[in-house]
Amino acid sequence: MEPVKIGLLGLGTVGSGTVIVLTRNAGEIARRAGRGIEIAHAAAREYKRDAITGIEHIGRIGEDAFAVVDDPEVEIVVELIGGYSPAKELVLRAIANGKHVVTANKALIARHGNEIFAAARARGVMVGFEAAVAGGIPIIKALREGLAANHIEWIAGIINGTGNFILTEMRDKGRDFADVLKEAQARGYAEADPTFDVEGIDAAHKLTILASLAFGIPLQFERCFTEGISRIEAQDVAYAEQLGYRIKHLGIARRCPEGIELRVHPTLIPHRRLIANVDGVMNAVLVKGDAVGPTLYYGAGAGSLPTASSVVADLVDVVRALTTDPNNRVPHLAFQPDELADTPILPMDQVETAYYLRMMARDEPGVMARIASILGEQGISIEAIQQKEPGEGDTHVPLVMLTHRVREGQMNQAIARIEAQGSVQGAVMRIRMENLAG
């Protein structure tokens, strides 16, 4: 059978990896897919020709991405440019031209996926986006197909490698956030502007996609609560460890009676959980289904070849499904498009979770009682409390508390009252805490 001809947009990190994987494993891929996969046409502004093994097998390389999506020879367009524009226009034009699309663009899918999938459905083409979440881990496929029998209860994922690298270094070596960030930038794990990674925006893009697949809801990136790791201090990492916890930057989506929680924030989790032991730049997603119980998927969340692994897996999927009835394919968001639910995303103050609190309390009688009584009045019960030694001559001592589960709104009020009441110096540090029990 003739090889399938694809068009490739972008020859950067993931684009290069895709060329390398398609070339190096061409034989095995064709033995699996039943047909070879050939890059007929690629577009890139600039690229390192010498670093891309197999680039000589690309039929034609130009600068015009629109020429690729308009190329009648191309059956599948692989979008690896990233960002919103012109990625969105290119993807929509490829779809309008009746071409299937594979993309690694999480920002695009999280923000414009609803529109893109509707266009693809109308035109009867497929859009693969396995590479958009957790790099090489086949988590989209696991959620969409592998766990299709389950009522999914919650998902918790380490879905940003940069953030996990920073937190792992802070724990292993007792280093400060700023210090580790600088190293991550030098090693190429973090961008010059690290906001996307360390403030949780990248993770929020991915979590938005996972939540839609799990719960059968439209993509709603704008409703995702996002808090970064830049405020975490070395002492918090150390106190958490002493209490039997690790701090991880988690994306959490949970189904509650009132709606769906969708939130990215630093989280204390028990150190014996498998996911607590996912270190460095690695990613992992923990999924709790009502039938299967807890399952975990672990692997490289970024990088040239791991991400290309998912891009090419999507290509094989599309090739295998080229002859299928467009009305009977795996739906883009796991659920049939006319079966999505309008379950609301809960505002953050309605989310219920446990908390780690750290504050500098004035070192004098009655202070602890005042803080405890404010918490009690807000309906917050304390699970553990530790008062650290004051330094020589210090007027304030670090006070660390773990609370039971309570609504975030209650906790916000309690913190505001504690801070207003004058017994503590500076702000109360609050880190959410999850048990993640199966």
Add this chain to the structure above:
Amino acid sequence: MEPVKIGLLGLGTVGSGTVIVLTRNAGEIARRAGRGIEIAHAAAREYKRDAITGIEHIGRIGEDAFAVVDDPEVEIVVELIGGYSPAKELVLRAIANGKHVVTANKALIARHGNEIFAAARARGVMVGFEAAVAGGIPIIKALREGLAANHIEWIAGIINGTGNFILTEMRDKGRDFADVLKEAQARGYAEADPTFDVEGIDAAHKLTILASLAFGIPLQFERCFTEGISRIEAQDVAYAEQLGYRIKHLGIARRCPEGIELRVHPTLIPHRRLIANVDGVMNAVLVKGDAVGPTLYYGAGAGSLPTASSVVADLVDVVRALTTDPNNRVPHLAFQPDELADTPILPMDQVETAYYLRMMARDEPGVMARIASILGEQGISIEAIQQKEPGEGDTHVPLVMLTHRVREGQMNQAIARIEAQGSVQGAVMRIRMENLAG
């Protein structure tokens, strides 16, 4: 659209779970699959009616399994009887009748899969077997589709929950094998005859299937090397721990230049590896692909609802693919059936691995030198050595060694020579050791 009508063979542990999941999650499953799934006809000799929520939705329950596979109303047959016969006859007759099949029967697939898949191909029907390996973990799908871009290098899996429970208890509580086995039997984790689980036969069935999917080779259960955990002593678990290792009963399949290793045996692995921290009855499979690097899949490897999760996921897959061109579906063994390779499975004496050795050495000068020189002559280099304290009045002392990688044939000769040479009491304990580095 009309619901798809299925036939169910067996209402035991997994059969009951399948009825419960199909009933409880009927709405979500139909929203995903695009059609409802209805149990039109079931067959079971005996079953606990009251324990099976949803049993009243089954169209007809009889005793004759062949009546189900011959029922013209039934489109998909779900085989959950287990064992070779009559499971094999039932599955082949269902296929001959043009029905798709979903099965959780690892023994059947490992031994007769080649024949079953050939029959299914000839008749243009699908056979789903996700539930045959690692219960609820969607590992078949991950290997067959999610990692389709990769040249798979190796797989290492904890794929028998009973064995992992026993080893976990031995480590956590310093207990003996026999003692823990008795408890596992009392708690229902182990069968009255535990041979299948503790001697690695069940794991070998599963590993055989995983190896075919990973390497594109026919199923060859009879070539799988199998060693159980019943010889592991509490002291081995403790010594391993002191050296920074855990003992896990692993199924390992690895591609080497000369062929494929296919082996189930107790294995020392570094305690910091994620898979070393998979405890109790849980399963996990670590897969190393050339593009993606190491990935891990974790979850419940057995049990009613977790296994049913995979059975029903296969059902949804079949329903979604009912209208596809039979020549363009995901191949049963990941690779197109006429593209399987005849790569040989290596005999165990050609397998290369590192070793943990424990022996009772005579407590006198020169003994250590004689043992070391035998190892040296066989080309075995020692990585670490520990001589334990002799007991009061003991003539022999425990000697524990870790070696570098060497062919099993060389090690067999070395052990025979050490045992023959009279410096050790009893047999040399040998446990293979793997680094499992990404």
